Amino acid sequence: MPKHFCALLFLPAILAAQTPAVSGRWFATVDFHGTPLYFNMKLEQRGAAITGQFGGDKLEGAINGESIRFLARDPRGGSEELTGVVRDGSISGSMVFVDPNDAGHPVTRHFSAAIVPTRGSTQPKLHDFVPTAFHRQFSPFNKPVLTVWPGDSIHTTTVDAGGTDHKGVTRVMGGNPQTGPFYIQTAGPGDTLAVHFTKIRLNRGWAISDDGVVPRALDADLAVKMRDAGKSVRWLLDVERGVARPEKPGEHMARYSVPLRPMLGCVAVAPRPVQAPPSTGDSGRWGGNMDFNEVVEGATVYLPVNVPGALLYVGDGHAAQGDGELNGDALETSMDVEFTVDLIAGRSAPGPRVESATHIMAVGLDGSLDDAFRAATANMARWLETDYKLTPSEVAQVLGTAAEYKVSEAADRNAGIVLKIAKDRLAPLAPAR
Numbered sequence: 271m272p273k274h275f276c277a278l279l280f281l282p283a284i285l286a287a288q289t290p291a292v293s294g295r296w297f298a299t300v301d302f303h304g305t306p307l308y309f310n311m312k313l314e315q316r317g318a319a320i321t322g323q324f325g326g327d328k329l330e331g332a333i334n335g336e337s338i339r340f341l342a343r344d345p346r347g348g349s350e351e352l353t354g355v356v357r358d359g360s361i362s363g364s365m366v367f368v369d370p371n372d373a374g375h376p377v378t379r380h381f382s383a384a385i386v387p388t389r390g391s392t393q394p395k396l397h398d399f400v401p402t403a404f405h406r407q408f409s410p411f412n413k414p415v416l417t418v419w420p421g422d423s424i425h426t427t428t429v430d431a432g433g434t435d436h437k438g439v440t441r442v443m444g445g446n447p448q449t450g451p452f453y454i455q456t457a458g459p460g461d462t463l464a465v466h467f468t469k470i471r472l473n474r475g476w477a478i479s480d481d482g483v484v485p486r487a488l489d490a491d492l493a494v495k496m497r498d499a500g501k502s503v504r505w506l507l508d509v510e511r512g513v514a515r516p517e518k519p520g521e522h523m524a525r526y527s528v529p530l531r532p533m534l535g536c537v538a539v540a541p542r543p544v545q546a547p548p549s550t551g552d553s554g555r556w557g558g559n560m561d562f563n564e565v566v567e568g569a570t571v572y573l574p575v576n577v578p579g580a581l582l583y584v585g586d587g588h589a590a591q592g593d594g595e596l597n598g599d600a601l602e603t604s605m606d607v608e609f610t611v612d613l614i615a616g617r618s619a620p621g622p623r624v625e626s627a628t629h630i631m632a633v634g635l636d637g638s639l640d641d642a643f644r645a646a647t648a649n650m651a652r653w654l655e656t657d658y659k660l661t662p663s664e665v666a667q668v669l670g671t672a673a674e675y676k677v678s679e680a681a682d683r684n685a686g687i688v689l690k691i692a693k694d695r696l697a698p699l700a701p702a703r
Contacts, residue, residue: 288335290356291315297458297578298324298383300365305543308577310460311383324350338363346370352381359385384578386456394421394610404429404447404585408558409547410540410577414453417579420613424452427473428585431535431602436473446536446550446559446586453579454611461575462614463539463582469608470532470567470587477505477514477589477601484598486639486680505601507589514589514601528590532605535561535586535595537622542576550585553635553684557622560633560686561600562678563591564624572614572623582611594680617656621649629674629692635684639677642687646675650689658699668695 296311309325320331324342327350331340336357342350347370354363365381399416418424429435432444441447457463482500483492504517513527536550538557553559557573565571573580587605622633632653634646647669654660654668672695679686 289318289333290336292320292333292338292356292361292385295386295458296361296383297386298361298381301380307543308459310458324352344370347373354381386458389419389455392419394419394423396423396425399424399426399449399452401426401428401449404433404442404449405451405583406443406445406447406550407547408448408538408540408550408552408556408583410543410581411547412451412540412581414451414579414581415449417453417455418611419455420457420611423468423608423610425469425606425608426584428534428587428605428607430478430604431586431599432478434604436604436606438474448536448538448550448583448585449607450583450585451540451581452583452611453581454613455579456615457575457580457613458578459576460616460618461580462617462619463573463575463580464570464612464614465537465573465582465584466570466610466612467534467565467567467607468610469606470534471606472507472509472530472532472587472589473604473606475507475509476517477507477603479503479505479599479601480597482598483596484594484681486685487594487596505589507601507603528601531563531566531590533563533566533588533591534584534605534607535559535565535588535591535600536584537565537571537573538583539573539575540577540581540583550583551682553679553682553686555621555635558635559586559682560622560635560679561586561588561591561595561681562624562631562633562686562688563588563593563600564626564631564676564688568627570625572619572625574618574621584609594677596680598681619649620652621645623649623653624688628694629690630696631688631690633678634687634689635679637684639680639685639687642685643675646687646689647673650691658696660699668699672696 292313293315298309298311299306311324313322318332327342327344329340329342349368351366354361361383366376368376428449431446433442433447434440505514512530515527536559541556588600589603591600624631632649634642636642651665654665672691674690676688678688
């Protein structure tokens, strides 16, 4: 047999060995004028043929050695065409975008993608993280302080809203400085991050609040009476008795105390990079400064993931807080926190959600209480549709008979309303798992 013929017989095997395997889930990054936008990408490889999805659009293409090309089309007539190179578990190249509303002017962007790793057989870990710096923005551009896997737990601490730690040392400027962000492996856009709080404990004996009332709660008469309010009030935290009381009470407050109920005012994932990074006093679909007084030990907070790794922030501990945070500050204090992170892959909620032993709770955050009310109702309706498979008529029947509403936040730019439904009411509906 001629030698060149033998070589031809082995050529397909040689080419196959030189062609990287690309099947799996990828996180793609596309540069838009210096701002990264993130997309989920799924590739299936059969020989040289590539199929899958890019940002939800179906794609088809081919791989030849390290070279890869594909074309994805959206239902409205737009498209995304990649030309790139696969090397060491990553793809880089350029992507041509065609806007269906401006098809005559395609735009070329730099493209990169990394394959989503798999954990393998590693068991969940408890990470003890001591923060040395704190952030005052919920930014997708902050460098992660720790990388963990779904199922892992983190034990850490937070400073108070003024930036003061458990020893009374001011570590950072105020404005709800955050611990984190924590990068959760495999979390990406379209997923939901579940944060189960196993410990939210006080770690010092005092808290700071004030004696004002937020503008949303004032009518003209009360505003006049409160014109000199807004002074700082220091509270003593008696952990043994489980109460807080003013350190220097006025004449009518000498016997006043409130039960301690430690909570976190802020739990957030990074928002999408298309918006400027919000301050840690703000809130939105990504969570943030929600100031919901049922984010306590034992609660689980669900947040829609917007960027690879989710980038989880926690902070703004309160020893106790009434509904709405009417003083503008709750009993602000530092906190000792432990939580476990998990991931609901491929499912994204329209906004933050909270679950306790007794209730599921949908959070609505918007510029007015009316809009927050609507957002909370829509959030819960979606929950009942997806998890309980209820029809719109059935959703209305459940909401009309089981809804409980709370004003969670009235102090900040966005107001907060929470719609709660008791789990015992939902038990006969047999949710789909």
